[in-house]
Amino acid sequence: AQSVxxxxxxxxxxxxxxxxxxxxxxxxxxxxxxxxxxxPNRGLQFLLKYITGDNLVKGSYGFEAEFNxxxxxxxxxxPSALVSDSALYFCAVRDGEGANNLFFGTGxxxxxxx
Amino acid sequence: DTGxxxxxxxxxxxxxQNVTFRCDPISEHNRLYWYRQxxxxxxxxxxxxxxxxxxxxSRLLSDRFSAERPKGSFxxxxxxxxxxxxSAMYLCASSPPSGENTEAFFGQGxxxxxx
Numbered sequence: 001a002q003s004v005x006x007x008x009x010x011x012x013x014x015x016x017x018x019x020x021x022x023x024x025x026x027x028x029x030x031x032x033x034x035x036x037x038x039x040p041n042r043g044l045q046f047l048l049k050y051i052t053g054d055n056l057v058k059g060s061y062g063f064e065a066e067f068n069x070x071x072x073x074x075x076x077x078x079p080s081a082l083v084s085d086s087a088l089y090f091c092a093v094r095d096g097e098g099a100n101n102l103f104f105g106t107g108x109x110x111x112x113x114x
Numbered sequence: 115d116t117g118x119x120x121x122x123x124x125x126x127x128x129x130x131q132n133v134t135f136r137c138d139p140i141s142e143h144n145r146l147y148w149y150r151q152x153x154x155x156x157x158x159x160x161x162x163x164x165x166x167x168x169x170x171x172s173r174l175l176s177d178r179f180s181a182e183r184p185k186g187s188f189x190x191x192x193x194x195x196x197x198x199x200x201s202a203m204y205l206c207a208s209s210p211p212s213g214e215n216t217e218a219f220f221g222q223g224x225x226x227x228x229x
Contacts, residue, residue, distance in 0.1 A: 044157070044220040046217040046218075049217055092156070100145075101147065101170065102218060104156030104157045104158070105156050
């Protein structure tokens with residue numbers, strides 16, 4: 001069975017500081033990992049994904065994430081947070097080739113304090 | 115805008131009534147998904163279409179729920195005899211033919227409130 005854990009419901013960070021939003025996963029096959037962001041009254045927007053290759057992936061708006069197979073983690077990071085980054089962030093996993101659906105975590109609300 | 119479009123954006127209905135939502139995916143995407151999101155939770159998978167074929171259904175999709183994609187383009191999700199527990203955001207997403215390793219693109223959702 002597949003699962004995703006986002007251990008922090010809320011993350012607060014000062015503007016200009018680095019931010020990290022944590023995600024761990026469990027799958028039976030090879031993980032396909034995704035980060036999405038949700039702004040109020042908006043749909044989910046894709047940020048980045050890991051399928052294969054380099055463990056450090058770069059995505060939209062200056063975000064990046066590092067795939068760590070031994071720790072089964074895929075933490076989202078950004079070197080310098082912006083107030084406009086304040087939103088709800090979801091980590092999601094697809095359980096390898098042949099799987100059709102994404103399994104989402106419960107989300108982490110990021111607040112960047114001016 | 116050539117993104118995923120959902121209609122209506124909001125729906126308020128009385129318990130016991132039937133409701134139908136529509137999703138128009140990105141035009142070249144043959145894969146279409148429905149998800150449900152309740153407050154404080156991440157989206158939960160409901161069902162998946164490849165072209166017009168419904169290939170996967172979650173156990174969350176009770177007998178009162180039915181989804182169609184008759185011509186492999188737009189899709190509808192119908193809920194019969196709505197219950198208060200059906201109140202949620204219903205999200206549609208689509209992805210291109212090589213969908214296994216590509217991201218899904220989500221619409222803005224239909225927020226259902228059952229009173």
